Amino acid sequence: MATNVTIELRKKPNKVGLYPLAVRVTVNRRQKYRQFGTPIKLEDWDDDKKLVKASHPDSEHLNELITEKLLETRKHLNSTKANTKDSSVFKSKKKSRKPSNYFDIAQEFLDEIETNENYNRLSTESGLHSYIKKFSKSKTLPFESIDENFLKRFKTYLKKEHSLEETSIMNVFVQIRTLYNKAIRNGIVKKKHYPFGKDKIKIKFPQTQKIGLCKEEIIELNSLTDLSYDEQHALNVWMYSFNFAGMRVSDVIKARWSDIKKDRLYYRMNKNSKLLSLKVPSKVFDILEFYKSEKRFANDFIFPELKKADLDDKKDIYNKTKTANRKFNYYLKRLAQKAGIEKKLTMHIARHSFGHIAGENIHPLKLQKLYRHSDLKTTLNYQANFMHSETDNALDSVVNF
Numbered sequence: 001m002a003t004n005v006t007i008e009l010r011k012k013p014n015k016v017g018l019y020p021l022a023v024r025v026t027v028n029r030r031q032k033y034r035q036f037g038t039p040i041k042l043e044d045w046d047d048d049k050k051l052v053k054a055s056h057p058d059s060e061h062l063n064e065l066i067t068e069k070l071l072e073t074r075k076h077l078n079s080t081k082a083n084t085k086d087s088s089v090f091k092s093k094k095k096s097r098k099p100s101n102y103f104d105i106a107q108e109f110l111d112e113i114e115t116n117e118n119y120n121r122l123s124t125e126s127g128l129h130s131y132i133k134k135f136s137k138s139k140t141l142p143f144e145s146i147d148e149n150f151l152k153r154f155k156t157y158l159k160k161e162h163s164l165e166e167t168s169i170m171n172v173f174v175q176i177r178t179l180y181n182k183a184i185r186n187g188i189v190k191k192k193h194y195p196f197g198k199d200k201i202k203i204k205f206p207q208t209q210k211i212g213l214c215k216e217e218i219i220e221l222n223s224l225t226d227l228s229y230d231e232q233h234a235l236n237v238w239m240y241s242f243n244f245a246g247m248r249v250s251d252v253i254k255a256r257w258s259d260i261k262k263d264r265l266y267y268r269m270n271k272n273s274k275l276l277s278l279k280v281p282s283k284v285f286d287i288l289e290f291y292k293s294e295k296r297f298a299n300d301f302i303f304p305e306l307k308k309a310d311l312d313d314k315k316d317i318y319n320k321t322k323t324a325n326r327k328f329n330y331y332l333k334r335l336a337q338k339a340g341i342e343k344k345l346t347m348h349i350a351r352h353s354f355g356h357i358a359g360e361n362i363h364p365l366k367l368q369k370l371y372r373h374s375d376l377k378t379t380l381n382y383q384a385n386f387m388h389s390e391t392d393n394a395l396d397s398v399v400n401f
Helices: 059-079 101-115 119-136 149-161 166-185 213-224 229-243 282-294 314-338 349-358 362-372 376-386 389-399
Strands: 004-007 019-027 030-039 265-267 277-281
Touching: 004 059, 004 282, 019 059, 030 101, 030 277, 030 314, 101 119, 101 166, 119 149, 119 166, 119 277, 149 166, 166 265, 213 229, 229 314, 229 349, 362 376
Parallel strands: none
Antiparallel strands: 004 019, 019 030, 265 277
């Protein structure tokens, strides 16, 4: 049986002119394709090396995905029977069977998220699930085997092999706990085997450090000259977010010209669908001026990232948002280096920077509205990261003599 596995850039572009990546499997001169990843521009593909060129902002991730897909497909071919039908990696799925072990429940959990088209969560949960799959090295994992000893060894593995911090490890454990509870409800495992709780494995998140830029650092960023278009664009998007109290990047790139009426912004939050209205700060009008020549119609997007997106396809919107965020963060890192800023600078730091500058000067109820928090306690916990005057004064009262 002659078989061959390669990565190809499909010759037919999608409706926005991008070309899909696909695994091509040839078995006895019969070919089948499976697309994966984010479609790319033709000029970003190196057909000789079968890799995405460095000109693509997400090239590193896509090339890692290419390697993963090749290994996965070849491994599957080697493990199947030596005939064309069984060797195809595109076999139709077997009839569903009743979940009986951890991996069955996990797949059911991920399928449900995908069905609901929550691709942001799907990406996060799939990543967390991949760790236990790598650790177990088995196709099945009985719930009874996930005991305290298993979880302690797993935690050591996550630290040693993947260099995960405590917060990330706890996120993995939260997923395991969620699936274990689901299995108990479904009668797959008895409650006596539950490894979490009092005198067992406890899930406790460490405090995280939130550090934002100060006024002087933001002024320094905006004083930079001779920026490339991509650098200026990343700075514009970051400043747009900062000026609206750290608006999330998914909401920033969805902003439309029609959302701004006179001196107010009206928009619906992507995270919880809340309708909001905020005054447009004067500095934002300067940012808008930069994109006026690219405005095609009254309801057009202000920023270009979603102008070619399939707005009926949530997965396409998610992929383009994720790619945009990576690109922004890449150029923000370069801007921080140019400005001599040693702090981490990403899109999310716009929110921390607003909180840092707000400090203790704005009443929590007002901040709650600006942050779009549903619960005041969330605002108080978040803002506590930036309120230091009382402890600073207490320290000074003791050591300054």
